[in-house]
Amino acid sequence: MNGTERRKNVQRLAILAVFSVLILIVFVISMNTGYSRLSPLEVFQTLFGMGTEKQELILFEFRLPRIVISLLVGAGLAVSGCIMQTISRNALADPSILGITHGAGVMVVLYLSFFPTQLDVPVLFLPILAFIGGLLAAALVFGLSYEKYEGLLPTRLVLTGVAVAAGLSALMTVLSLRLSRELYQFVAVWLTGSIWGATWDHVLALLPWIIVLFVFVYYKALVLDVLSLGKNVATGLGASVSKEQVILLAAAVGLAAACVSVSGGIGFVGLIGPHLARRLIGLNHKYLLPASALAGALLLLTADTIGRTILQPSEIHAGIVVAVIGAPYFLYLLARSNH
Template sequence: MQPDIFNNKRTKRSIKIICLFAILLVAGFIISLNVGRYSIAPGDVLQTLLGEGTKKQNIVLFDLRLPRMIIAVLMGAGLAVSGAILQGISRNGLSDPGILGINSGAGLAVLLFVSFYPSNSLAPPFMMPVLALLGAGLTAAFIYLLSYKRGVGISPTRLLLTGIAVGAGLSAVSIILTLQLNPRNLEFVVTWQMGSLWGSNWKFVLALLPWIVILLPFAYWKSKELNMLSMSEQMAGGLGVSIHKERLVLMASAVGLAASSVAVGGGVGFVGLLGPHIARRLVGPQHQYMLPITAGIGALLVLAGDTIGRSFMANTEIPAGVVISLLGGPYFVYLLMRSRT
């Protein structure tokens, strides 16, 4: 009886926390609608949403702000859950798609396409997630192969160090390619790398939405396997888990979430590190409770980072990736100092 009581209490606590983050997201959405270079009063926002705003207010809200805010929410949820999956399958609390080099692989693929794209226009929105997925997938496979040791499996420390090394190498290649770009493409790439949520129109929302809608429920469906893989490989194998198969499937879903998110929103880091850690502190390590809260935290982080970046300085926009890194960098150092691996 005790485990059932314990699970019921944890379920109720999780529901309360999910409701809290839903309220915070709605509040953040309302605030974000009102702030920016062109400030709109709350009453005018409501009138515009009801179809009674001026032409300028309609353009600012429906063509610029709303799609960007939806991308921030979708991207944050995707990156955070991607980080939770990577931490689960690697048994390493320091894992994150940015730290492990997966974001760098996605970015390099996008950069290569921009460098050699034959027309004067930028890459089509629906092509970007596919290209990013290809680059991130190849990077993840390479890191996995280098980290895997026969008879030992995946060492958390080896995975982290391999990912950092591969990510650094890919970033160096990206810098070299960036130097060869024409001014127009260079501006695009720099904006992308800084995490400025550059894809701020409805085409990019539609390009990202299917990936998030499919892969987030899939990750939740795999909560049981994630719980088992978070244990030792011997224990997971003893419980009947096909370790290598499940790990590869879950890594593919993590790569899909991260690649599609950064392809549309840019190189925002640390969301996949912060989201799972905060959620784990709130409801514990079991993924069926942790993953929904992780998604909410990630969505709130990116939305808040973008809102602060748009409103902090009057004439300059600070990229959301920079705002989040100001928090994520010190937190990563703190976790690294606490880690015993």
């Protein structure tokens, strides 16, 4: 490793450290803010078992699970978006734009429509349902965007994804009409992107998906580096392009679907997180994947904290806050892609 590459790696590690520190700062702020305020001293005392019963309830049962879920979902969606952008070589690829979150959502709403027991849905069952729906949507989008000799066509991929997402969104609306008022309100909130699964059971259900799939994808970092060079170059370097694309796409769908099952239809995290990381880190996936995870976690935790505090005692769902940021950014990227 030459001196220039060593300096770049030091800079990349420094950027990862900055992301981590920012997450820690927002984490502490999030623990201290909410409808029932806890001072920093009260949070510190409660963390070490010296708080009141009410303070322990607020911190351990309401805030901490939600904070952890926000971090896991943000990281999972951003890594999923990073994978999709690499294998499709399309800067606009994202689980929500490509209809994968909508496919996962349709499966969950289908379950609620025909088995209206939302309160009794096994927590561990939701990610599996969402994964099946997301995988079917991904297979449809990528199948319609694939040419035998040219591979995935970036422009067609986005257009197909937008069309499929619109169709699945309409299907969810139709299915929701047969729900009871209680379940309809749940689905309406879920579609806007709310950290609704804010319990330790949901954390335990989501955590294995994030850890296992991230470790697997990180193991494939070198493969992602090769795929980012294009089909012809990757094939020339000995990569089994189609096989690796399918495997990595399944991992990306698994990450996105598991996140959607506990957070609803949160969009743009998988678009903004990888873009921000790529601008700061570069194209080396050994550093880009963890940077994307940290950027996504920071973005969603910040959005959820803002949504909980800006209009107290009311609450703005995290998906809406992210959309306010993400929609203009998407239009900016779309405008740039035309040049």
